[in-house]
Amino acid sequence: MEFTFGVLRQFPENPPWWNNIVTVPPEDDGIAGAALGVVDDNTTGRFLKQDFKIVAQELVPNGADPMPAFNRILESGAKFVLVAVPADALVKMADAAKGKDVILFNVGATDDRLRGADCRANVLHTAPSRAMLTDALAQYLVTKRWPKWLLLVGRRPDDKLYAEAVKRSAKKFGAKIVDERTWDFGPDARETGNDIIPVFTQGVSYDVIVIADELGEFGPLIGYRSWDPRPTVGTAGLKATTWSITVTGWGAEQIQNRFFRQSKRGMRPLDFQMWLAMRTIGESAARIRSNDPAKLREFIFGPSFELAGFKGGSFSYRPWDNQLRQPIVLTTDEALVAASPQPGFLHQTNPLDTIGFDKPESQCHFTGQ
Amino acid sequence: MNSRLAGRAPLAFVRTVTAGAALAALAAFPAPAWAGKVFVTNERDHTMTVLDSDSLSTIETIKTGRRPRGLTASPDGKLIYVCASDDDRVEVYDANDYHLVKTLPSGPDPELFILHPSGNPLYIANEDDALVTIVNTETGKVEGEIPVGVEPEGMGISPDGKLLVNTSETTSMAHFIDTQTKQIVENVLVDSRPRVAMFTPDGKFTWVSAEVGGTVSVIDNATHQVVKKLSFAIPGVNDEAIQPVGIRITADGKTAFVALGPANRVAVVDVQSYEIKKYLLVGQRVWQMAFSPDGKTLYTTNGNSNDVSVIDVDDLKVKKSVAVGRGPWGVVAVP
Numbered sequence: 001m002e003f004t005f006g007v008l009r010q011f012p013e014n015p016p017w018w019n020n021i022v023t024v025p026p027e028d029d030g031i032a033g034a035a036l037g038v039v040d041d042n043t044t045g046r047f048l049k050q051d052f053k054i055v056a057q058e059l060v061p062n063g064a065d066p067m068p069a070f071n072r073i074l075e076s077g078a079k080f081v082l083v084a085v086p087a088d089a090l091v092k093m094a095d096a097a098k099g100k101d102v103i104l105f106n107v108g109a110t111d112d113r114l115r116g117a118d119c120r121a122n123v124l125h126t127a128p129s130r131a132m133l134t135d136a137l138a139q140y141l142v143t144k145r146w147p148k149w150l151l152l153v154g155r156r157p158d159d160k161l162y163a164e165a166v167k168r169s170a171k172k173f174g175a176k177i178v179d180e181r182t183w184d185f186g187p188d189a190r191e192t193g194n195d196i197i198p199v200f201t202q203g204v205s206y207d208v209i210v211i212a213d214e215l216g217e218f219g220p221l222i223g224y225r226s227w228d229p230r231p232t233v234g235t236a237g238l239k240a241t242t243w244s245i246t247v248t249g250w251g252a253e254q255i256q257n258r259f260f261r262q263s264k265r266g267m268r269p270l271d272f273q274m275w276l277a278m279r280t281i282g283e284s285a286a287r288i289r290s291n292d293p294a295k296l297r298e299f300i301f302g303p304s305f306e307l308a309g310f311k312g313g314s315f316s317y318r319p320w321d322n323q324l325r326q327p328i329v330l331t332t333d334e335a336l337v338a339a340s341p342q343p344g345f346l347h348q349t350n351p352l353d354t355i356g357f358d359k360p361e362s363q364c365h366f367t368g369q
Numbered sequence: 370m371n372s373r374l375a376g377r378a379p380l381a382f383v384r385t386v387t388a389g390a391a392l393a394a395l396a397a398f399p400a401p402a403w404a405g406k407v408f409v410t411n412e413r414d415h416t417m418t419v420l421d422s423d424s425l426s427t428i429e430t431i432k433t434g435r436r437p438r439g440l441t442a443s444p445d446g447k448l449i450y451v452c453a454s455d456d457d458r459v460e461v462y463d464a465n466d467y468h469l470v471k472t473l474p475s476g477p478d479p480e481l482f483i484l485h486p487s488g489n490p491l492y493i494a495n496e497d498d499a500l501v502t503i504v505n506t507e508t509g510k511v512e513g514e515i516p517v518g519v520e521p522e523g524m525g526i527s528p529d530g531k532l533l534v535n536t537s538e539t540t541s542m543a544h545f546i547d548t549q550t551k552q553i554v555e556n557v558l559v560d561s562r563p564r565v566a567m568f569t570p571d572g573k574f575t576w577v578s579a580e581v582g583g584t585v586s587v588i589d590n591a592t593h594q595v596v597k598k599l600s601f602a603i604p605g606v607n608d609e610a611i612q613p614v615g616i617r618i619t620a621d622g623k624t625a626f627v628a629l630g631p632a633n634r635v636a637v638v639d640v641q642s643y644e645i646k647k648y649l650l651v652g653q654r655v656w657q658m659a660f661s662p663d664g665k666t667l668y669t670t671n672g673n674s675n676d677v678s679v680i681d682v683d684d685l686k687v688k689k690s691v692a693v694g695r696g697p698w699g700v701v702a703v704p
Contacts, residue, residue: 040519040539040540043499043518043519043537043539043540044518044519044537044539044540044541044542047518047540047542047544047553047556048556251520251538251562254478254496254497254520254538255539257478257497258497261497279539283541283561286540286541286558287558306560306561306581306582307561308538308539308541308561308562308581312609312612312631313581313609313612314561314581314582314609351607351609
């Protein structure tokens, strides 16, 4: 029995000062996670006579139209397609694949609207929503009793979306944004940071600096330069993410070792999110012994689906917006600090639903299902 | 969620306590000649603690290879086998004077293993390599490798030594292996992340725990069907925290103990009726367990509270907890 996958990744924009041999993202970011997922699926599959393969893989340059690549993947016969593209492109792809017998996985886009007004029934999200990331952070900051936040926002549209998510989380968990400031000092402030940043962070009292800067243009420069000695959190400093090399508990050492042996580098969030998509199909296939996307879908949203993801407990999909539930780790580059949900944030059915959009607040209405 | 981050005692504190306890044991409570020994691997200290089974004080702390996890004893109780996971080898210690007798090849990242009831060979689960490695304990030679699922861990062997069961965590399967032909005879799908396989003493059933699934599957060894799936519910404990790992069944085949990980409890199960009789509160993140040679005591390793709980098997009561090294993982008791 064959399971055919397609993988599509569009390269994100590179910030200007990433020209550093250590910080440049690897060419195979994400793709390597998909490759490991196929290997893991096949190790199980060989006992069940199931064969998992990537039949089409497309890497699209930043700024190019990814639709032709997506159409080539559909034509190749892939039934399960992993896409890491911006939100607008993802919506287009979902609509183009509508009515076809294909499951799409959004492995990259964190946009809340993809889980809300722009949700699509044929897309499952292994990427976290921004709301999940900022809720995870907010739970921890509130637990630490650091409720007063200075919010620093980058100049790009994605940064504003992250800032919106931060504001929503602050409201949800009772924190206060004491001031919001927009970074407007250009794309490279390495030389001038010591002059600019003390002034930029002056004149208000706060517990932490929350940074909304998804490309990392200025966030890493803020720590140790602020007027008051305060930690930085968000997209820099203490980061909220799905995966990091610092995750070693919950049996994670095994997948970290396996990944490193395969790719000679650490596993990154996009790698992990692609691996999760592969394992979603692999795990369901082993249980129901079918490669019919409709039957797999039914199982994925049924009560017996449980995905083991090396962060404790099992992951599952929220039926109201197709978002994968998973703990979010809060980590610095070197050390894991915590994983949310934090203990004590209660939920009537699943504590993982305390981060991100819960059913009553969901703006997602699937049509034509 | 972050129970693994909680409750780690500072290193210096543990060292002081164990050293102090060892001195006290030597000075004040000389162990009676018939007292047994309990060996505990400390995953994060790279050591093995030896406890006196009577006084429960530390007799010795042995420096092992890196990241010691699974351990077992030879049938005569004279040799202790330890998986030194990060050194990719099995270390064999003398249970009497604690010297390293020899090392055995293990394949990469050995986590758990099981000895043939005769004492030879040793079957090792290589977690990073999707293999079960067979090693002759006499010659130290690798006699075979059996490809299994992703992240093999649990190892069980039938009382007659003919049937080996290995569980693979990410593949969620129990692989039934014929030890004569070294071939897989059947793969049984169980719930997510199976960790331990344990035969009933009559050899008829295999119990397999699923850590993420939160269940124990009872498999009929003749038909390879799952005949019963046990699940656990503890008032006041979140379902997600119930993560079954270690399983031990009393020699009379009547009572099973299941370690429930971050639920910090050991479930007591009636083997005939599958009824859960009791939950015993032990230390934090309880994983592996071992009976004393007389079967009257059960020891549990509590990885996050850095201690061992001592359970009275007849009374079903936790009698004591004993501080050991950091991250206690495996345990075995010898006469």
